[in-house]
Amino acid sequence: MKSWYTIRARASGAEVLIYDEIGAYGVTAKGFLAELGALPDDAAIDLRLNSPGGSVFDAVAIYNALKRHAGDITVWIDGIAASAASYIAMAGDTVVMPENAFLMIHDPSGLVMGTAEDMRATAEALDKVKGSLIQGYAAKSGKADDEIATLMAAETWLDAKEALDLGFIDRIAEPVKLAASFDVARFRNAPPEVVEAASEPDEPAAQEPQSEGVADANTQPDPEQSTAEAQTEAESEATMAAAAMVRAEAIAHARAVIDLCRLAGQPQMAGRFLEEDVGLDEVRNRLLSAKAEATRDITASHAQPGRAATTQSWGDVIARTFKTKG
Secondary structure, three states: OOOOEEEEEOOOOEEEEEOOOEOHHHOOHHHHHHHHHOOOOOOOEEEEEEEOOEOHHHHHHHHHHHHHOOOOEEEEEEEEEEOHHHHHHOOOOEEEEEOOOEEEEOOOOOOOOOOHHHHHHHHHHHHHHHHHHHHHHHHHHOOOHHHHHHHHHOOEEEOHHHHHHHOOOOEEEOOOOOOOOOOOOOOOOOOHHHHHHHHOOOOOOOOOOOOOOOOOHHHOOOHHHHHHHHHHHHHHHHHHHHHHHHHHHHHHHHHHHHHHHHHOOOHHHHHHHHHHOOOHHHHHHHHHHHHHHHOOOOOOOOOOOOOOOOOOOHHHHHHHOOOOOO
């Protein structure tokens, strides 16, 4: 299966490459985290990035895992670290960026279809995610939260000098050939250099001269090649559909977490649950524990004035809410 990441063990440490859209091809961060966790705790890691971003939930999970890793982490931005990829870069102990590379930060975004309440829940989830991202950018750069928030809202693209001045990177390296084989049309402020690099066609392979009078078999229609191309196109469509499903599930999970926290009267806990990628069962258990510590629920054993005897306790409601989701 094609993947957006590669982890290679070396004699000393490991090399990690993220060279595509995070969460693409139906591959979530779970596989990445499993391979990362298999490395020795003190292994030095060279993390190389050239990515337009992708799933913010995967990016937060990867960032947290890298921050927990005991070994030294050096991040190399080999071309572009945009959106969620730029957040992962902030986990580096040292971040190196060629002078012609780019780093981009912006507000998280998502798609939702449903009622006005669905829209509000998604907006709340995005606000919580943004707050978490701000903390990561601020921790690396030392900048104030308000300054980071302004840069994110403006979809800010930074070259190496600008990123260094803001504290997002630690060192500038020699220029590299900018390669951006992914779609940048979705970004409203992509620099001309990035757009140009993304639009450059792949260089054709050199062809051997042919002797006069010798027919080239490759000029004839190849039924097997046509079948292979059709199969590749079908696989690509299936991959896109799988990626869209993964994102939809992530948004639905975030909405369920926020609804549970709001129902429990603990909306401030949603951001922590989303950052830790906590399952709904664990969310319910923690909310119940928080409620038990705060005050004893007496509705289960004592009828309250003006309330029907069949009224469910707060704990019962939380325990059953979204039980079928996840």
